[in-house]
Amino acid sequence: MPANNTSACEELIKYHKYELLLEGQHLHVRCCAHILNILVQDGMKIIHGAIDKIRELLKHVDSSPARLQDFNTIASRMGLSTKNGIYLDVPNRWNSTWKMLVEAQRYKSVLNSYASQKLEISPSEQEWKKAEAICEFLKAFEELTLTVSAHRKPTAHKFLPVVLCIRHALKDPGWQTHDVLKELALVMQTKLDKYWDPEEKENEEPNRRRKSKEIELNVALVIATFLDPRRKEDYLYFFYSKVCSNEEMVSKQVVIALDWVKKYVKEYELLAATSTAFSTPPSQGNTTIGSPIAGKRKLEEEFAQYKSRRRSRVHKSELDTYLDESCEEDTLDFDVLGWWKKSAVKYPILSSMARDFLAIPLSTVASELAFSCGGRILGDTRSSLAPEMLQALVCAKDWLFIPKGDEGQGHEG
Template identity: 45%
Template sequence: METMSTSHPTEASDTNTSINDDHSSGTPNRRSKVWEHFEPELVEVDGALKAVCRYCGMKMASGKSEVAFNKFEDPSFSPWMASLQPTFDCIGRQTIRNDCVRMYGRVKQTLASELQGLDSRICFTSDLWTSNQNLGYICLTAHYVDANFALNKKIISFKALKYPHSGLAIEEAITRCMTEYGIKEKMFTITLDNASNNNTACHLLQESAKSDLLFRGQHLRVRCCAHILNLLVQDGMTIADAILEMIRDLIRHINSSPRRIQSFNEIAERESLSPKAGLVLDIPNRWNSTFDMIVEAVKYRSVLKRYAASNQEPFSSNDDWIKVEAIGDFLEAFEEATRAFSADRYPTTHTFLDNVLCIHEALKISEMQANEAIQNLGRAMESKFSKYWDGNYNMTLVIATALDPRKKMDFLEFFYQRVCNYFVDIETSMTSAREWMTKYLRKYEEIVKTNGVDPVYTTVSRGIMGSPVLAKRRMHQEFAHFRNQKRASNTQKSELDAYLEDEHKLELGA
């Protein structure tokens, strides 16, 4: 079974493909030694954050290195390079461009050969992006396990997408990339957000590549978990917007000029708090930026209050601040789930049902909804949860959970008992999961035998990473109690049954 990522960059709407906004916290990446020669804090100049030289005070933009090829033909470039390294021979921009293109071609061919030579299939994630020039681009990323059983993530295409960005245009761009790399028959799943054009693109992919897909692509489409969680929380946050708006206005006021930031920092230092290059201000389609804003605002509440009083700016009441703190505590669990879903350097598929169940339980925990604001927020989120995650789970995610040696079929039964409304739904779901696991096992056995190799089953490593989210400790304790009540059958078992019913299981927190 391939391991796939259940995450990719989030979008803002479930009906249209939207723009991914960049958000900078104002804190540069300081791994380079060059930062030793600049002041620790950035300053804002004409709306842009810049670094200040320790020696001459010059203010320079940080974080980017967008130098055009024609810089090599600048009359001052050669003398400057000669002063640094007299033996360096400058070359023209066309030569530099050609070398870059040739290197890209070599690396691309090497990657294509690696992908074509895989024994396993490939999972893909895709997203649409809009540039500052309002040009649309599509990004396609391949996730696969190599011969050393290491998880790889490679961006194989980042190209302009013709307008309009219809499902047909998306399907054509994806198919063109697959054909270009010679891996059309290796597609297993593709993770997309919930935009309507992506729904159309998946249907077209299933129609055009049925013969190449496993089981005619019945499990091709994986809905982006991070995107669904974003939509879920966004619906809840509309309830909280009125409470947060006064805080937003005050932060906008402070961030609007270096003088106001300096005034804020003077108060912060008197309160023994760290100065800020700029306060976190949330952006509309990234709910976790709202969480970051709340956390920082709560920490600097006394500073904000003093600043507002000295500058005659409105300030939220104590009751509103109590609600804001409660919202921050409630959102912390969902922020942790977002991090779990968005990981891309290790497998996440087997954690999907675990995280979904924790979210499901969090929305029902009475202690978390003692506050009226949280109750309203939770109800709005629960409605969106039911829309996307009320039994609508891609079977590959379910199978991946059962293949986690800590969970197996016991966890699936535990999961369905918690989320299903009727006993018959539990039985149907369990039967379907076992049947599909058997189908995939038989299919891979056929593939291995076709390649002239007998299937060999080995014991896999038990060091699987856990996923901490809200209510996991309580849920895991209840699952352990549930599992201890199960009794293994003594009848003759197949290799798959033996695995699923093996009494030697790992603890969930291992």
């Protein structure tokens, strides 16, 4: 699927280059959930080796009803709920390994007691601590994957914070409490460098360094973060100060990002001017005058828009005004799209940009699920449905089924 997305974007740019904003330079946004999956999968061999004893013990318990019954007897005696079956991980789903470890940690005392009674190999206390550390490590990536996989609310403005969280997990010594986590972080960092890490490698040979030290993050996602009124330019400085090696690099990257913002603002201004020029003028013939109240409201709206345009011409641009104002307070229930909707009169150009940039999904999970759903509805034995009916069934399923918390649907390898 990622390869198909890349090919589709290349074809779009090839044949519709001049119809796209800035010739489609930032059209292709990689699926963040897929990249997160790749990062963790690179370290799964290390993880599997570190938790091998726990997995084998769980397999032993789950291998027969009698053994499971013995396990449940011990669990009941210790005040824990009984199990109908033991959760085991699947090789190509790293989050299944995390779920297995969560379950194993909960029944740690039961598993140790069971192993002692059955004379099975039991993980040592050090191995349990190692598994607990791996579990916490994977939990962070599970939460990040659910964040980027959400598809019923905007996610593009969360991209830079997600990158910082990943870097924190891989670079902060506080996370790396065991040698296995240090090794795991090193393997995953190599993959992170390939996709998202803009930090300059001072120790690399000059001919191996990136030709341009422009950040290798998609500019569209950087702009989406900039268009979050809680972050703006301040967060760009904060982000680059975390990932760049010196202050000069920080300032350079922020200037590059703001230059792209200005270029897109000019593009949207041209689009707005073209739209106004070709819009149908109001009829000057015989018209029916509505109620005075309706007319007054309309005039007030027009006056508000006129004031906004006049101020932008006489004083400063929308972009300058947006930058000069203080950032909004960061609350859990903050609605970024709602804020731009309310600010559309004040920032007509930036609000149009926000609608487009904040609509960029960070993950292709939702679209892949839609295609999978279509394949199940229009199968080999039921292939005569009209396209309209297929579309109606797919949409109805999506509208009727709203996952709790808008969570992701899993992460396949």
